[in-house]
Amino acid sequence: MSEETDVSPESPLQTEADADPAPLTIYDLLDEISNENETDILKLVYEYQVEEKLPCQCRECLLDITAVALNYLPPQYSVSIHRDLYITPEAKAARRVEVEAAVLHACEKVKIRPHH
Numbered sequence: 001m002s003e004e005t006d007v008s009p010e011s012p013l014q015t016e017a018d019a020d021p022a023p024l025t026i027y028d029l030l031d032e033i034s035n036e037n038e039t040d041i042l043k044l045v046y047e048y049q050v051e052e053k054l055p056c057q058c059r060e061c062l063l064d065i066t067a068v069a070l071n072y073l074p075p076q077y078s079v080s081i082h083r084d085l086y087i088t089p090e091a092k093a094a095r096r097v098e099v100e101a102a103v104l105h106a107c108e109k110v111k112i113r114p115h116h
């Protein structure tokens with residue numbers, strides 16, 4: 001096999017920036033930004049499910065509990081690579097309390113009025 005098979009000649013006027021025709025957009029970066037409350041609520045709902053602390057584990061109740069808990073807290077967006085860099089242990093503990101309050105509130109609401 002020849003080493004020269006896929007080498008195409010470049011114009012001497014072409015710069016490195018010209019070589020990438022598609023500019024970076026926010027849609028290319030969406031995986032790097034996330035709502036920390038959403039991440040933490042999903043983790044806790046899963047934890048409660050595994051520990052059998054949810055009032056019901058049917059599809060409707062899982063979705064309702066998660067939606068109610070997500071709506072209970074304001075969004076907390078951050079860039080994923082910076083996520084845990086600036087959070088103190090105290091702030092992390094406070095967030096855990098807020099997330100637990102949201103999930104417990106959701107569990108109570110769904111327990112009283114399930115849609116299944």
Ligand SMILES: [Zn+2]
Nearest residue numbers: 056058061116
């Ligand atoms: Zn249910």
